[in-house]
Each structure stands twice: as structure tokens, then as C-alpha cells.
Amino acid sequence: MHLETERDPDGGWFDRFVRLVDEDGELVEDFGEHPTLDKLREVERRHGERINLWQQGLVCYKCGNQINDRFAAQTDGHLLCWDCASSEEGEEKGGLRTNVDPTKSVLSASKLHEKSLCDYVINVATGCRHGCRFCYVPSTPAVDSREEMLEEKAEVDDPQRNWGSYILYRDDLPERLHQGLQKKNFSDWKKTDRGRGIVMLSSGTDCYQDRRAAQITHGCVQELIEHDIPVRILSRSPNLTRDIDLFKKAGDRIAVGTSIPTFDASLVNALEPNAPPPQARWEALDQLFRAGVPRFVSFSPTYPTMSRGEIREALGWFAAVDPDVVFHEPINPRGINFDMCVEATRDAGYEKVADELENLKDEDTWKEYALDHIEAVREEAKVYDNIDIHTWPDRRLINAVDGKKKQELLREKKRVSPESF
Ligand code: SF4
Ligand SMILES: [Zn+2]
Numbered sequence: 001m002h003l004e005t006e007r008d009p010d011g012g013w014f015d016r017f018v019r020l021v022d023e024d025g026e027l028v029e030d031f032g033e034h035p036t037l038d039k040l041r042e043v044e045r046r047h048g049e050r051i052n053l054w055q056q057g058l059v060c061y062k063c064g065n066q067i068n069d070r071f072a073a074q075t076d077g078h079l080l081c082w083d084c085a086s087s088e089e090g091e092e093k094g095g096l097r098t099n100v101d102p103t104k105s106v107l108s109a110s111k112l113h114e115k116s117l118c119d120y121v122i123n124v125a126t127g128c129r130h131g132c133r134f135c136y137v138p139s140t141p142a143v144d145s146r147e148e149m150l151e152e153k154a155e156v157d158d159p160q161r162n163w164g165s166y167i168l169y170r171d172d173l174p175e176r177l178h179q180g181l182q183k184k185n186f187s188d189w190k191k192t193d194r195g196r197g198i199v200m201l202s203s204g205t206d207c208y209q210d211r212r213a214a215q216i217t218h219g220c221v222q223e224l225i226e227h228d229i230p231v232r233i234l235s236r237s238p239n240l241t242r243d244i245d246l247f248k249k250a251g252d253r254i255a256v257g258t259s260i261p262t263f264d265a266s267l268v269n270a271l272e273p274n275a276p277p278p279q280a281r282w283e284a285l286d287q288l289f290r291a292g293v294p295r296f297v298s299f300s301p302t303y304p305t306m307s308r309g310e311i312r313e314a315l316g317w318f319a320a321v322d323p324d325v326v327f328h329e330p331i332n333p334r335g336i337n338f339d340m341c342v343e344a345t346r347d348a349g350y351e352k353v354a355d356e357l358e359n360l361k362d363e364d365t366w367k368e369y370a371l372d373h374i375e376a377v378r379e380e381a382k383v384y385d386n387i388d389i390h391t392w393p394d395r396r397l398i399n400a401v402d403g404k405k406k407q408e409l410l411r412e413k414k415r416v417s418p419e420s421f
Pocket of ligand 1 (some may be wrong): 128129130131132134135136203204205207236272275414
């Protein structure tokens with residue numbers, strides 16, 4: 001399928017009727033004039049086929065120039081050429097500032113193969129509306145070194161403190177990825193034993209956090225699947241179930257998962273203020289299970305107040321959706337984001353959690369808790385015969401122990417996740 005445009009004889013030179021036609025030229029959808037990006041992307045999803053928006057005769061809503069390369073959506077959804085998009089003011093609604101993202105990169109090499117997650121990542125946006133307090137992303141160079149850009153695009157004064165209140169979208173990523181993949185031969189890509197050439201969406205944002213992000217994700221996943229590239233999806237949004245049909249097409253070349261640190265919804269709400277509740281994430285996993293889509297859970301980060309009983313109960317919920325793997329990581333008390341976690345739990349009335357988190361700043365207390373939680377999760381998982389725990393031990397923890405324990409943690413760190421891909 002592709003787009004066709006025709007000039008409106010009664011309009012200006014850039015007023016064009018837009019239609020979607022199939023290979024035989026038969027009309028599939030009639031969009032009228034100036035369809036929004038949302039409309040075009042939703043049709044793509046409905047028909048299960050990607051529609052390239054470059055060089056199709058679409059024009060910028062502001063200046064009338066043809067969309068031949070980079071583009072973005074205006075706040076009302078109309079298409080803008082890159083010149084017009086770059087000067088957009090952005091919008092603020094309900095405390096969330098949105099705009100377009102000037103980032104050039106499409107696919108970046110990632111160190112997440114150390115967690116057996118992926119070799120490459122695609123981030124569909126800069127910023128994340130979920131605003132998890134423990135999120136390390138705002139302290140990484142992708143955000144931390146771009147203060148000026150964030151200030152200009154979204155009036156961000158402090159990328160870390162304001163995390164959760166800004167999001168800059170990369171609307172044309174599917175087109176750019178398509179172009180990039182034409183030039184790259186996947187067999188030449190960097191692969192590691194643990195990464196297996198997997199591309200993950202997304203590590204620096206939530207790729208299904210809202211409809212606009214989900215549309216970008218859909219286009220990228222479709223491109224990757226067409227090139228037979230293994231894909232991992234990690235999202236806290238049950239919104240991911242909108243693409244179950246697409247995931248099914250990928251067979252075992254995809255793994256879709258979500259993070260559930262605990263089923264205590266109000267604690268999750270304190271630490272992940274804008275993310276959907278854990279039960280809704282589990283329900284998304286359940287839908288993936290029913291559809292036969294390969295799935296995983298990130299049981300991370302687990303909190304020091306969690307008892308063995310709570311750990312067992314959480315694992316029981318995971319076992320019910322039969323995941324290929326459950327990744328587990330205790331919380332690591334580092335940097336300003338850890339202080340923000342303590343602050344957030346105290347503000348939410350979780351005094352005990354706040355105190356226990358505060359205690360973890362003492363290296364020995366943290367070490368004891370982390371080792372204890374790793375062991376507890378591994379032992380409790382034995383109750384269920386379908387749970388494979390893949391621990392992510394922190395380097396500091398490995399360095400702090402010796403003997404058999406060190407060997408065990410090192411083995412776990414080097415392990416390849418059991419997924420088939
Ligand atoms: S969903 Fe992920 S990227 Fe977004 S704030 Fe939470 S941890 Fe960070
Ligand atoms: Zn323009």
C-alpha cells in the first residue's frame with residue numbers, strides 16, 4: 001500500500017487530497033485534505049502494513065513544502081517539515097511539556113547486553129511521562145548533557161528534578177529506521193553472546209507510554225520484523241497490547257515484557273507516579289500469554305521491606321502467565337535519584353520503606369539486603385516449576401564478596417537469558 005495525492009482544484013497549490021491505495025491502485029482509505037499524523041499512523045496499524053510518509057506528496061501544514069525527509073507532528077497533529085518543526089514552541093498540558101525531538105540518532109549500541117537484554121536500543125522519545133523516581137535515565141549523557149536543548153524545547157530547568165514532566169517525540173523514526181536498514185546488512189551487525197543482536201525499545205523512555213509513542217514504536221517494530229531482526233519490548237504500559245497482532249507476526253523473534261517491582265499499588269504509585277498500576281501491567285502480560293507472545297518480567301527494583309511471603313506471592317502471579325524469564329534486581333542506592341526515592345516514599349506516608357531505603361546508604365547494610373533478596377527470590381521461585389530467575393547483580397556487589405558467592409554472582413552476570421529468539 002502507498003499514499004497518493006492529488007491537488008485540490010479549488011484550493012491553494014499545497015491543498016491536496018490524500019488517499020491510500022493498494023498495489024492494484026484500488027482505494028483503501030480516503031483521508032481528504034491534510035490528514036493528521038495520528039490518522040495516518042492509526043490506519044497503518046489497522047491494516048498491519050507500514051506506510052512510508054516520505055516522498056509521497058504529503059506537504060507541511062505550515063509552509064506547504066513537500067515532506068521528503070525529516071518531519072514531525074504539530075501539537076494539533078498536523079504534519080510539519082523539519083524546518084517548521086524545529087521552530088515549534090511545544091505545548092504544556094496538565095503539567096506535561098511536549099515538543100519534537102531534534103535527536104539525530106536512530107539506533108544506538110547499548111551496554112544492556114551485560115544484562116542479557118539487547119545489543120542496540122531505539123528510544124522513541126527523550127523524556128518519559130512516567131517519571132519513576134529511581135530512573136537512571138536523566139543522569140545519563142542522553143539527557144544530562146543536553147540541558148540546553150531541553151531548556152529550549154521544553155523549558156526544562158533541571159532535567160533530573162523535572163523528569164516525568166517533559167517528553168520530546170521522534171515522530172519520523174520509522175522512516176529513518178527504514179532508510180538506515182536499507183543500507184545495513186544485519187548479518188554484519190555487532191552481536192554478543194548475551195545480546196544476540198537484539199534491538200530493544202526502549203531503554204531511555206517508555207515506548208508505549210501514550211498513543212503517539214506507541215505509533216512510533218509500531219512503525220519501528222514493523223521495520224525490524226520485516227528485516228528479521230530480533231526485538232525486545234520493555235514497557236510499563238498496558239497500552240502495548242494494542243500491538244499484539246504485530247507481535248504475533250514476529251513469532252519467537254520477539255520478547256515483550258513489563259516491569260513489576262511489587263504488587264503494592266500505592267507504593268508503586270509513590271515511586272512511579274505516572275505509570276499504570278502493577279495489576280494493569282500483569283493483565284497486559286496475561287493477554288500476551290493468551291495470545292502466545294513470548295514474554296518476560298522485570299522484577300526490578302525490589303524493595304527492602306518486601307517479605308519472603310510478598311516475594312513468593314509476586315512470583316506466583318508471574319508464574320500464572322508463564323514467562324520465559326523473570327529478570328531480578330535489588331535496588332541500588334546511588335546518586336540523586338535514590339534520594340528522590342526516599343523523599344517520595346516519605347511524602348507518600350511510607351515511613352518504614354523510607355527508613356529502610358535510607359539505611360541502604362550504608363554499604364554493609366545494602367550488601368546484606370541485596371544478597372538476601374537475590375537469594376530469597378531464587379529460593380522462592382523454586383516453589384513454581386516454570387519460573388527461571390535471571391539475576392542482575394551489581395558490579396559493586398560482586399566486588400564486595402568473595403569465594404563461592406562471588407563465583408555464583410559472576411556466573412549469573414555472564415549468563416545468557418533462556419529466551420529462544
Ligand atoms: S518508565 Fe522507564 S524510562 Fe520511564 S521513568 Fe520509568 S524507569 Fe525511567
Ligand atoms: Zn514547513
